Amino acid sequence: MPERRPLLYGLYEQACVGNGSGAVSLWTHPSDERLNATGLQYWLDLARRTEEAGFDLFFFGDVLGLYDTYGGSAATALEWGVEIPAHDPLLHIPALAAVTEHLAFGATVSTTYEHPFAHARRFSTLDHLTAGRVAWNVVTSYLPGAARNFGLDVVAHDTRYDRADEFLDVAYGLWEGSWEDGAYLGSKERRRFADPSKVHRIDHDGAQFQVAGPHLSIPSPQRTPVIVQAGWSARGREFAARHAELVFVGESEPAKIREGLDDIRRRAAEFGRDPSEIRAVVGLNPVLASTPIAVQEKIDDLQSYYSAEAQLAAYAGWSGIDFTRYRDDEPLVKQETNHTQIAGARPDTPPLPAGEVRERFSRVTAFADDRFIGTPDAVAAEVERFVDESGVDGFLLHQFVSPGSLNDFTELLVPRLRERGLFGGFPTGGTFRSRLRSDRSDRLAADHPAARWRRGGNENAPNA
Template sequence: MSDPRPLLFGLYEQACVGNGSSAASLWTHPADDRLSATSLGYWTDQARRVEDAGMDLFFFGDVLGLYDTYRGGAETAIRHGVEIPALDPMLHIPALAAVTDRIAFGTTVSTTYEHPFAHARRFSTLDHLTGGRIGWNVVTSYLPGAAANFGLDVMAHDSRYDRADEFLEVAYALWERSWDDDAFVGDKASGVFADPAKVHRIDHVGEHFRVAGPHLVTPSPQRTPVVIQAGWSPRGREFAARHAELIFVGDSDPVAVREGLAGIRRRAEELGRDASQIRAVVGMNLVVAPTAIAVQEKIDSLQEHYAAEAQLAAYAGWGGIDFSQYADDEPLVKRSTNATQTKETRSDAPVLTAGDVRRQFSKVTAFADDRFLGTPDTVADSIGAFVEESGVDGFLLHPFLSPGSVEDFAELLVPALRERGLYGGFPQDGTFRSRLRTDRRDRLGDDHPARSGAR
């Protein structure tokens, strides 16, 4: 049996003050620097820390609207700074690439409100400027406020994925088929920049888009950025099987993760893809300290600066349910929404009341998964066990505090991971895609739908 591939470790960030992925209100902690997240220095410092720690990926999530489901408006989110101010992370990446040499960058862009022609140009630009260190997290937007910002209504969940499929079809055509590999000449003696016979229109006409082309940018190191996908609903898994190279797993139960990834990879093989090239990472909410007493002190300190209302506002937006409208003894009735969808609820699962949810949110919800809370040895052992049980290829650190969470990861956890052979070994050079693939190629494999008809 071959040795397992080295694990990928990255940092999950959002270009905002209240990072809702762990606890949106922890910017109030005295050890947190997120109030300076509108400054360039904050981000270049973070990027250097990530690279110095030997991590592999600096990833940005993003939103296009306020969380305005809870209590029928955005007041709670604004008061607590829930995922605001939402700066544009694409503008951060060239600056961060300029102060780093190795780490890859991933950023979230929605197919619901963007246009594929402008989008393809931006990502080709980023791929050139980073030397091929860029990936695109493909999302479909769900916030009502985001739709209103573009003068639209929220699209139905599965319809958003239909639009995303066509969006990718257009982007792939621009990236992979508009310019032949030898179209760019750049010959000073002849004065020929590019061979016009090898630059092509795409003339796409579809349900959502009409794009003539050709692409405005010469082929970049990867051509198509690494395709990242985070949907864990049935429609999201189908989308991942068709397109994704790196999956952000939407579950924390290792058995469910293994089963979900196996299903995605089976479907990918049915679609003619090499499923072994599909990688997967899972989120990690880390609290680590040298002793159990010190761990508990850190947990208590974080809890002291946690605002349950802030996290309720975030979760209400993600799930599309306004918990404030329910009395404590009222059951939360499962209903179809156009918000995020993850896994199917088991038929024998207990019915939760609004009071259950409020009690759950009275503590930092990320503490509920305690496998990443503990001493370095305890957490490192948990990470090794999780990899064995789930089959994931890596982890994204969701910081509670900045820069403290990255510092604790680097100074406390990394040595314990190295002792167990769980850290290091992930390729340090080349394009982002070449590091993910077993064949180390920069371009997508011929089995990927983007390569259909590629020149």
């Protein structure tokens, strides 16, 4: 077995109260602090705790609409606070970067309803303000309500990725091709801010976007933020193979994860990229206590504050399947939707009676996968087995109760993980990209599609 790289650990969050981590109703737990998530102090405290715990990444998910598929209404989502209020995570990052030194920040931004020119400016600003500690989770929006919020119809799943490909090409042009190396001077002695001969328009004229440029920001520490991709459909894997540096895995079974990552890396090689430079993380929902009895007591406690209706509303929004339209004895119809292509929504998923699905949702859904539920020694052993079987490069911790779940992970599990060489060792200095890359470079590799925009020694750069 090849030598294992140091694992990356991140905390998954959303700038909301009902975090979409598998138990959206647990903000009602007495020890949970998510009702304070509309204020800055909650986030400052959480970011400090995350860095002190030795984590590498603070990752924000995001949505642009209400979950209104369940029962054809947003009523359940509003009643239970399902992924709302959906505040803008980009506005949190500068404040959190100011109270941390090493923690990197990932933010989810959709290519479906954004414009690449404004987007590129925002991320260059973030990259400057964080000293290169920022990553962009590239997503395409699936919620019908989000489309209506922008006065548009829902875009078909694969068509959204076509738009995303062009969106990224425009952004790459602005980040990598608009300002040459050496264009920014900042010289008081020479009384010159920049060399205008090295600042260029990109003059993109495509099917979706027309962007002249030049970019309004001087080159930031990474130029292009670290590119994260969370799609797991066939089209999503193709997109990841072309663009992603870090993949957020949309699967939970180790064998299927390894198969999917092998597929992504095979496709990346076909695009001319070094597949070994693509890393992958997967969600982790642990329940930890010192004894098996204490573990069961904690599960029972969490279960008592769980709402199946809230979770069904969340799942309906993700999958596009409205469970209220099915009788208990009626099988869920195999279907593809324009929502996320997740397990249960894909046509290769065996049909289940709607009643069985509802029964599964009567308990916290993450409890169905009990490999990360138990005493610290038992869970640490399962983490090691999972890494070896799946080939993932790290985990994103999803909290049931905030900050209690993070505290349990830090105090109970991290010491056991360290003993097994499963925590620590991931680089802490420099830009986030330099920590991910084997050559410790701040810049995207020359085999990445963004590199075609580079000028100066690159005869293939547009308008060179």
